[in-house]
Amino acid sequence: MGQDRPVSNDPTPPLPAIVPDLTDVRRPGPVPVPDVRVVEQARARLAALAQPAGALGRLEDLAAWLAGCQGTVPPRPPQRIHAVVFAGDHGVAEHGVSAYPRAVTPAMVHTLVTGRAGAAVLARQHGVALRVLDISVDDDLTGLPDAVRQQVQAHKLTRSSGAIQLTDAMPVPLAEAALRLGDRIAAQEIAAGADLLIAGELGIGNTTPAAALVALLLGLPAAEVTGRGTGVDDAGLAHKQQVVQQALDRFSREHGDAVHGAGPVDPVLALAALGGPDLAVGVGFLLGAARRGVPVLLDGLISLAQALVVQALASTAVAWFAAGHRSTEPAQSLALDKLGLVPVLDLGMRLGEGTGALAAVPVLRSAALVLGEMALLSDLQL
Numbered sequence: 001m002g003q004d005r006p007v008s009n010d011p012t013p014p015l016p017a018i019v020p021d022l023t024d025v026r027r028p029g030p031v032p033v034p035d036v037r038v039v040e041q042a043r044a045r046l047a048a049l050a051q052p053a054g055a056l057g058r059l060e061d062l063a064a065w066l067a068g069c070q071g072t073v074p075p076r077p078p079q080r081i082h083a084v085v086f087a088g089d090h091g092v093a094e095h096g097v098s099a100y101p102r103a104v105t106p107a108m109v110h111t112l113v114t115g116r117a118g119a120a121v122l123a124r125q126h127g128v129a130l131r132v133l134d135i136s137v138d139d140d141l142t143g144l145p146d147a148v149r150q151q152v153q154a155h156k157l158t159r160s161s162g163a164i165q166l167t168d169a170m171p172v173p174l175a176e177a178a179l180r181l182g183d184r185i186a187a188q189e190i191a192a193g194a195d196l197l198i199a200g201e202l203g204i205g206n207t208t209p210a211a212a213l214v215a216l217l218l219g220l221p222a223a224e225v226t227g228r229g230t231g232v233d234d235a236g237l238a239h240k241q242q243v244v245q246q247a248l249d250r251f252s253r254e255h256g257d258a259v260h261g262a263g264p265v266d267p268v269l270a271l272a273a274l275g276g277p278d279l280a281v282g283v284g285f286l287l288g289a290a291r292r293g294v295p296v297l298l299d300g301l302i303s304l305a306q307a308l309v310v311q312a313l314a315s316t317a318v319a320w321f322a323a324g325h326r327s328t329e330p331a332q333s334l335a336l337d338k339l340g341l342v343p344v345l346d347l348g349m350r351l352g353e354g355t356g357a358l359a360a361v362p363v364l365r366s367a368a369l370v371l372g373e374m375a376l377l378s379d380l381q382l
């Protein structure tokens with residue numbers, strides 16, 4: 001299908017536009033969308049493949065999306081996928097919102113680094129480069145070998161965020177710095193050759209700020225967004241719901257009446273008040289991928305809450321995102337709907353770390369391959 005693209009006599013291909021680092025996080029500049037003409041070309045080729053019309057189902061949507069992102073038909077199966085797990089602790093974890101203690105956060109950083117966490121296993125299986133970054137973990141991680149610890153802490157911003165039902169998670173300038181940092185980390189991964197990015201997360205308690213962010217941005221009450229996270233029981237769920245509602249009420253009291261659909265919420269303020277530094281770095285990372293035209297597979301609740309914030313910062317950025325899976329968290333499904341994303345997998349997963357996105361990688365690769373390698377109906381000897 002390449003013959004349909006404009007032909008130039010100039011033998012020197014144009015240099016890719018250099019995207020400057022994010023300066024004003026509230027004005028990330030126009031984020032271009034994937035190439036619509038290429039998507040149409042991909043659709044035309046899909047319609048011509050040796051199959052009953054539409055028989056590849058959602059694989060066709062994925063193939064067309066990837067073609068548009070890469071600007072070429074057929075798309076290349078992504079082979080240089082980079083996943084970055086952003087780890088951080090959350091003050092709210094001290095308030096009975098998780099089924100597990102805070103000590104799990106540093107322990108799981110260790111398990112990720114040693115390649116035995118769920119995300120590490122799946123990343124290895126699919127040849128994905130996985131990095132873990134301590135953005136705001138409380139623990140000093142002194143159990144790690146020095147060289148490894150330096151890498152993991154290379155971008156550490158702070159320690160645990162504030163308990164969001166009582167106080168803002170962090171000051172606005174820290175949220176801004178975190179967004180810029182995430183954008184820069186995405187730029188680094190892309191400069192290192194990444195052709196698809198995944199943002200993972202780790203941090204006991206982080207489903208509470210993520211649910212609060214979804215509630216705030218969608219104008220929904222806590223009762224509709226709050227899920228069991230790591231598996232709190234019924235009493236735990238009722239309590240967690242109260243904590244999320246307290247956080248929303250506090251936001252509305254302290255930051256004006258922007259809650260419940262009264263007006264567009266300032267996404268940076270939302271992150272500062274109800275998110276956390278680790279969540280904000282992930283937002284910057286997703287935005288940084290979109291600003292540079294690199295596709296992203298989204299993961300579970302935290303990832304979808306981050307994508308909602310990205311949408312509030314730059315609505316066109318979402319065009320670079322595909323949803324890896326549907327998690328069991330209600331707020332994740334609500335965010336998927338709001339963003340118009342249909343997840344690749346629906347396996348009842350609720351682990352986080354990036355595992356839902358990683359599990360979807362082979363399906364995405366298959367989508368690219370069938371578009372490139374299948375015969376056309378016109379090739380059949382009828």
Ligand SMILES: Cc1cc2ncn([C@H]3O[C@H](COP(=O)(O)O)[C@@H](O)[C@H]3O)c2cc1C
Pocket residue numbers: 097098099100104108201202203204205206207208228229230231351352353
């Ligand atoms: C052993 C273990 C490994 C994990 N890996 C990811 N998470 C996931 O669960 C946590 C969020 O759920 P909540 O808000 O209920 O605490 C985060 O660490 C998230 O990454 C884990 C949780 C545990 C316990």
Ligand SMILES: O=C(O)c1cccnc1
Pocket residue numbers: 207228229230299300301302327328329332349350351352353
């Ligand atoms: O939806 C998720 O990704 C999720 C759910 C529970 C715990 N951690 C993450």
